[in-house]
Amino acid sequence: MRLCFWLVLFCVISPVVATEKPNVIYILSDDMGFSDIGCYGSEIPTPNLDSLAESGLRFTQFYNTGRCCPTRASLLTGLYPHQAGIGHMMDDRGHDGYRGELSRHCVTIAEALKPAGYRTYMAGKWHVTKAVDPKTEADKANWPLQRGFDRFYGTIHGAGSFFDPNTLTRDNEYVSPYADPLYTPADMANGTYYYTDAIADHASRFVKEHHENSGDQPFFMYVAFTAAHWPMHALEKDIAKHEGKYDAGYDAIRDARYQRMIDLGLIRRDNTVNFPIPSNAKETKHWDWDKRNMEVYAAMIDSMDQGIGRLVESLKATGQLDNTLICFLQDNGGCAEGYGRGGMGGPRADAPSLPALADDYLQPHMTPKQSRDGFPMRTGKGSMAGPADTAIGYGEAWASVSNTPFREYKHYVHEGGISTPLVVHWPKGFSRRGDLETTPGHLIDLMATAVDVSGATYPDTFHNGQKIKPMEGRSLAPVFRGEPLQRDAIYWEHEGNRAVRVGDMKLVAKGAKGPWELYDLSVDRSEQNDLSAEQPKLKKQLIAKWQAYAERANVLPLNPSNKK
Template sequence: MLFMIGMSIVFTCDNSHAAEDERPNIIYILSDDMGYSDIGCYGSEIETPVLDSLAENGIRFTQFYNTARCCPTRASLLTGLYPHQAGVGHMMEDRGHDGYRGQLNRRCVTIAEVLQTAGYRTYMSGKWHVTPFQPKSPDADKSNWPRQRGFDRFYGTIHGAGSFWDPNSLTRENTRISPVTDPEYPIESQVDGKFYYTDAITDHATRFIREHQEGSSDEPFFLYVAYTAAHWPMHARERDIAKYEGRYDAGYDAIRNARYQRMIDLGVIDAEATVNWPIPDKWKTQKHWEWDKRNMEVYAAMIDSMDQGIGKIVDSLKSTGQYDNTLICFLQDNGGCAETLGRSSKHNVENTNQTFDPLPSDHLQMDMVPKQTRDGRPVRGGPEAMAGPEDTYVAYGRGWATVSNTPFREYKHWVHEGGISTPLIAHWPRGIARHGEIEPTPGHLVDLMATAVDLSGAEYPKTFHDGNSIHPMEGQSLRPLFEGNTIQREAIYWEHEGNRAIRVGDYKLVAKGGKGLWELYDLAKDRSEQNDLSQQMPEMVEKLAAMWQEYAERAFVVPGMRK
């Protein structure tokens, strides 16, 4: 019945084009490698006034989920499918199975491809990361680049990680570019005459919004903004870092404790269903505290800078008269990242006094970890490298990632709550009358395609790409929740690197690794996943495990596939 109602809405909108100018613009903003508690309106001390304002005048979801890793999340968000169905069950390599081909397949469609059929203009600024990048091939396959997957305009990076000062795979439309010689974004026009990728993503998003109003104001638009903040390396402008100098002097536990209390006060977690367990000493950096404190100061500055950028996007909507009828959704691609890249002295180059020849201004950066800066300095890691500048390359580590994920277990990669829980802020002045409210209904990335199809009046195709059959959408439109109503779903599923889970109602079955045993949690009472009920409720374990297996078989999941 719910399905028929939803299809009726789509059919009516698509065929009558009733009040076509009333269809909203849609902006999905995705951040990178951030934990559930890392923005102000979810408990953080990091200053995010723009996101806080969007939440105050919209809805905050408290049980929304991603897929625990960058590539699968982007594939799922873009297609409305579970990532394996789109071909991206792991990262950007072909692992010999249909669910793990490492790039978008031709049995899925992107939101941009679908919305184009309904008369939407489509734009993207930022990180793509759903197809392999071939840096040494001038004839690289571009069939899965944004312009070939439904986007009218694109500026950003094809690859997933890199320097914020000199990002690899930087691309405009279908052409690789140097940030130094890009005539459409002159280096001298940027802050201090210095390129910074977060600013570049913002500036191109606002450009697309302005130019859309100037040239296509009779059509709605879809804009996908994919920031790389706050993914390693910890890079930020000094003016933003300075705001957080001394902010973390009190240490990991004090910051985590303060966040936990603010989260309770804000209503984004339930004190009766969570545990603020202490951070083990072995996860903290003690010998190099001043260095690790600086890492968190820079991490905070990166998020602050992104929030400033989102403010510019909001301002561009207001100045062009498009603000009231634009749905803005903000979310994150996975939980806080405990990866150790750049955190050991071994990550230094052999001779930190070594210099290199300066790079030519038109040099195309293709290395995820550059060996040198453009002016010839070696890029350094380890506790000798104080994060922030372009000659450093450091991740912020497990201690701070545990703070980011307050009060949940595990991190990016894993499908316990710390790896998959994300804020979702939904703001739409004309379409969401609920202001400042908390929405506890569980949801997933797959819902964003369904929402876009519903609101746009588009018809999700059964065939596409020269007649290929397309997997049906997996998600539910969030529109009923915007209106204060409810949605129903059978279950939400996960698998990544053998880590696997299913959530049905308040019960979640979860396991670590392909050989890990199932654990069972009642998230209504234990969202911190501290009290395993698997031995007490074997029938529930059996039921949910069977449901997960059925999902795995239809969604091209290989349960034992490891990294």
């Protein structure tokens, strides 16, 4: 009798294992720089991300891969991108590291966590398959539901209009945002279809539906915003909040960010340089146009933060916030590409010149040919960004502001291309609040972290017996608790741009034929003082280390051309 009593009491006071497992939410933004959110020095208000940071952690030396699809492949699999088959973009370059398809020799976080009892959800940008116009179910083999997710709402392709995104998909079927019975204006946060809102609204919906239907299980959710990737599209109500904010100009905004970053402790004045923005990047003749681009960019980030706030509220409302591990990070640095910036544009016409599109029309183009209501797309200087009939990027000068105080941009593996915020929030998982974490990390660590905290077992084989490559990352859970992380090195390669970091020493090269440069990031985080001539022995050692990685991780041949 006494034994039975204690067994009953143990069962009452000890929750089942499933209830102890945390939910895991990874939130990824698109084409944003290290200093673009408030808690990392920005003038753009991001109160919801700031709140998560205040009651969690901010990493100051976390890294991505420098480009959108390699980052997504790496985040999802815990491998370096070439090992996952996506060393470049969605094109097959004739080698296993460059197939443009997520490999079957890897598993996604969703595939790894489902056997541990997790439900799995995704909202947003997928971008790890060439099959964006599938004809058969076989073509969807690398779509989210076929790679471990129970529910999906988002885009299969990598970029597009925020008002009329192409490849918009619910679960396994394309859907028009204007003929969707499951997401109508009444469901929309602003009553108007805007992709950033749609991603956040569906993520919030998944949280609530999970609580109602599967509340006895933990969940994993991947939320991949397309903000603030070009085209610069935003709702007028959000743009209005930022009008005039950038009147002071590129350098003044960048100087203010630099000082705030120092005041916040994110960087140090003695190991960074706020070097000048290239004069040829500044739009002195078209300043009103270019400051509008940054106002819209700010509005896009503002809108995303609002959506993250709604997601957090859904967790609070369902009692799930405290035991949910939330990580926010970015896929690459600020984007200096010249999308939509060439030539001269102009104001919108007084009336549409093209027929309106039917509600059930499925947008086939990354950049639409027209807006839904019949206005042709406008690009070039003088076309004020924001509305659905514009297609413009914010350019190199503003990307320099985004990447304060680092060198280079998206595509490259100098610090400006690969440095990302990492905001971590998990009240039940660790007791640190508002701390800065200086341990270097990489998004390959997110798989290892999810496997660790979930109690999942990373598989040796999967996909009908296919051998699975071992994880490359390290769990960040000890770091959350203030413990050290043991790591040999972190590696990069994209489009011939190469790097390896060991401790504080970083070897980096720009372009397949560019010379190797060597930096001590502990005293030179902005990569201004090349030590390669002073330390030839260390340079040689790190070159050999990078070469060994490249040979084992499907990186070679370096930057092959498209086989077509």
